[in-house]
Amino acid sequence: MMQGGTDKMNGPTNSASSRSVVRAMIWATVPVLLLVQLLASAGVEVSSFWSQIKQLDTRIAHVAESRAELIAEPLWKMRYDQVTGVLNEIMHDETIAAAAVYDDTGTVIARVVARPMVQALTEVSRPIGYSNGNMSVQAGRIAIAYSYATLYANTGSRLGLLLAVGLLGTLATVVAMRISANIFIGKPLAAMMSAIQRSKQDGRAYPADVTSSNEFGQLAQAFNAMQHTTSGALDRLGHMASHDPLTGLPNRRSLSERLVTLSHDSGSPDALIAFSFIDLDDFKGINDTFGHDAGDKFLVHISERLRATVQPEDWVARLGGDEFVVIRPEVGNEAAAQAFAAQLLEAISAPILVHDKQVVPRASIGLAVRRADDPELSHLPALADIALYHAKSKAPGTVAVLNEALQRDYRRRRDLELAIPTGFSEGQFEVWYQSQVDLVTQEAIGLEALIRWRHPEHGVIGPGEFLPLIERSGNNARLTRYVLTDACRALQRLAAAGRRQIRIAINLPPSELADHSLAAELRETCERFGVAAASLELEITEGSLINNIASASDTLRRLRRLGATIALDDFGTGYSSLAHLRRFPLDKVKIDKAFIREIPDSAEDKAIVGVIASLAGTLGLTLVAEGIERAEQAQAMREMGVRLGQGFLYHKPQPLDAVLRGLADTSNGEDRVRADRLSIAPEFAA
Numbered sequence: 121m122m123q124g125g126t127d128k129m130n131g132p133t134n135s136a137s138s139r140s141v142v143r144a145m146i147w148a149t150v151p152v153l154l155l156v157q158l159l160a161s162a163g164v165e166v167s168s169f170w171s172q173i174k175q176l177d178t179r180i181a182h183v184a185e186s187r188a189e190l191i192a193e194p195l196w197k198m199r200y201d202q203v204t205g206v207l208n209e210i211m212h213d214e215t216i217a218a219a220a221v222y223d224d225t226g227t228v229i230a231r232v233v234a235r236p237m238v239q240a241l242t243e244v245s246r247p248i249g250y251s252n253g254n255m256s257v258q259a260g261r262i263a264i265a266y267s268y269a270t271l272y273a274n275t276g277s278r279l280g281l282l283l284a285v286g287l288l289g290t291l292a293t294v295v296a297m298r299i300s301a302n303i304f305i306g307k308p309l310a311a312m313m314s315a316i317q318r319s320k321q322d323g324r325a326y327p328a329d330v331t332s333s334n335e336f337g338q339l340a341q342a343f344n345a346m347q348h349t350t351s352g353a354l355d356r357l358g359h360m361a362s363h364d365p366l367t368g369l370p371n372r373r374s375l376s377e378r379l380v381t382l383s384h385d386s387g388s389p390d391a392l393i394a395f396s397f398i399d400l401d402d403f404k405g406i407n408d409t410f411g412h413d414a415g416d417k418f419l420v421h422i423s424e425r426l427r428a429t430v431q432p433e434d435w436v437a438r439l440g441g442d443e444f445v446v447i448r449p450e451v452g453n454e455a456a457a458q459a460f461a462a463q464l465l466e467a468i469s470a471p472i473l474v475h476d477k478q479v480v481p482r483a484s485i486g487l488a489v490r491r492a493d494d495p496e497l498s499h500l501p502a503l504a505d506i507a508l509y510h511a512k513s514k515a516p517g518t519v520a521v522l523n524e525a526l527q528r529d530y531r532r533r534r535d536l537e538l539a540i541p542t543g544f545s546e547g548q549f550e551v552w553y554q555s556q557v558d559l560v561t562q563e564a565i566g567l568e569a570l571i572r573w574r575h576p577e578h579g580v581i582g583p584g585e586f587l588p589l590i591e592r593s594g595n596n597a598r599l600t601r602y603v604l605t606d607a608c609r610a611l612q613r614l615a616a617a618g619r620r621q622i623r624i625a626i627n628l629p630p631s632e633l634a635d636h637s638l639a640a641e642l643r644e645t646c647e648r649f650g651v652a653a654a655s656l657e658l659e660i661t662e663g664s665l666i667n668n669i670a671s672a673s674d675t676l677r678r679l680r681r682l683g684a685t686i687a688l689d690d691f692g693t694g695y696s697s698l699a700h701l702r703r704f705p706l707d708k709v710k711i712d713k714a715f716i717r718e719i720p721d722s723a724e725d726k727a728i729v730g731v732i733a734s735l736a737g738t739l740g741l742t743l744v745a746e747g748i749e750r751a752e753q754a755q756a757m758r759e760m761g762v763r764l765g766q767g768f769l770y771h772k773p774q775p776l777d778a779v780l781r782g783l784a785d786t787s788n789g790e791d792r793v794r795a796d797r798l799s800i801a802p803e804f805a806a
Contacts, residue, residue: 394457397504625657654683713747
């Protein structure tokens with residue numbers, strides 16, 4: 121019924137559109153047609169009028185000449201009554217108004233007026249010559265006045281008649297044009313307009329019902345074919361807009377529509393909806409190792425496994441990259457939702473053959489469960505993402521279920537991330553320093569810079585919490601330069617306190633190794649504070665080297681040419697460590713505290729540290745042990761040939777003022793810092 125009503129509403133619109141075309145055509149054609157007819161008729165009449173004028177002029181001239189011959193003898197012999205008689209004979213011509221004869225002295229000897237004189241008269245004058253054989257003289261002249269009034273009147277009458285005939289012809293033409301235009305133009309246009317309007321309502325193709333074989337019929341056929349093609353193309357475009365082209369799954373655009381549908385179509389408001397946010401772990405490694413084509417096939421395999429695992433009422437989508445979503449519209453409870461998510465993980469983790477090699481996929485899932493009438497239903501992607509973030513950061517390869525604690529953590533993390541610009545502008549970030557000592561002499565030989573955030577609401581925040589937020593917000597470079605500036609200022613104060621030979625090192629995030637301007641900025645900062653670049657030590661991790669080998673090597677060599685030393689942090693926990701030790705310009709290696717924690721009780725850790733010490737000695741690298749908290753750990757390090765160490769056994773991170781006071785308290789009046797010792801490498805982690 122609604123469709124029919126809509127068609128009735130569109131009918132007048134289509135008809136009006138057709139009539140407007142015909143009306144416009146008529147209004148554009150009729151004035152021109154009428155004007156052409158009038159101009160043509162006027163042209164013919166004007167031509168005829170001028171022709172009649174010339175004929176009249178010629179005829180009157182002939183009359184004047186013939187009468188001049190007749191009255192020549194009577195005029196010469198002064199028979200003026202005969203002259204008047206001759207003039208009276210020509211007065212029957214209705215165009216002649218008057219005639220006069222003049223003698224040779226110019227005196228009027230005869231005048232005849234046929235009708236009242238009018239203003240517009242034309243006069244013809246001819247001489248009268250008399251000859252009697254031996255004599256030939258000019259006896260006088262004859263003048264005839266005549267008028268074109270009759271011609272004007274006749275021409276005007278004919279023009280009026282032509283105008284009336286032209287108007288009637290134009291009216292007949294308009295009627296014929298209107299009828300033919302409606303038949304050959306209006307109806308085809310109305311049919312096509314109707315098809316277009318109906319198609320706009322529901323997106324379907326409606327053919328234009330035009331059966332003629334003329335150009336409009338051909339146009340209608342082309343229109344129908346185009347509509348059919350366009351309809352198919354629109355269907356394909358609509359599918360492409362709402363589906364992932366690689367896997368054929370619904371995409372992110374379809375997700376919000378699906379959530380709206382779930383909230384409206386749920387059988388019960390208390391029904392629980394399980395939203396699983398899936399992210400593949402280390403998918404970048406698949407692309408880097410096997411290529412992007414293999415990575416695409418890998419994603420297709422994952423999508424097929426998800427399809428095969430879910431029920432018909434479930435919904436699977438790919439949001440982009442290596443992110444997938446699975447929605448189960450009805451689960452009994454949270455435990456059932458968690459079991460379903462675990463089932464998805466199990467299906468994903470089956471080995472996949474990639475280039476004849478078996479690859480075991482790993483994924484993390486963030487799970488959020490909400491009632492169908494929950495106002496947060498539209499926020500399910502963001503809520504599940506909170507749980508996914510926890511899973512990937514704390515326990516990759518597992519399912520994390522959203523709870524109040526995770527939401528509190530997310531809100532805190534979000535608040536901190538938004539507060540980062542204010543933290544920089546208000547100087548809330550502080551650089552603390554921890555001493556590094558010679559394990560034999562127990563002398564402080566250097567300082568490690570450690571960043572802290574003194575937040576006005578949350579207090580002092582450790583780097584383990586806010587550094588990932590700094591990196592995600594793109595402020596790594598800003599923080600590096602912030603620490604560099606503070607370290608150079610600290611070197612000034614150390615020099616003033618007689619500790620000129622102590623070096624301070626700053627950590628370089630992976631992104632900084634790709635910045636070729638870092639060396640120039642470091643040199644400029646050192647010159648601004650009047651300290652040597654050789655007093656700085658730059659600490660990097662193996663992961664930052666792996667991800668950007670060519671650029672990292674170039675940046676490190678530029679920094680080393682300035683005099684800065686390079687330290688490799690967390691040695692033994694990364695990738696091809698030995699290859700990196702040989703390839704990059706390194707001066708120092710730091711043993712990760714994970715290998716120190718169980719020494720001397722762990723024989724395995726002691727063996728690992730022993731191998732690392734042997735490698736460092738062979739390659740001429742200084743070795744530093746991190747995380748020394750007990751005296752027996754320091755003793756074990758000394759026995760294995762490790763000379764430098766740091767940890768809570770000696771000093772905890774403190775602001776620079778406290779560090780300077782501690783150095784002053786341990787000094788006996790002479791500088792005990794040994795010039796041949798390398799400084800520690802500062803880091804962003806505690």
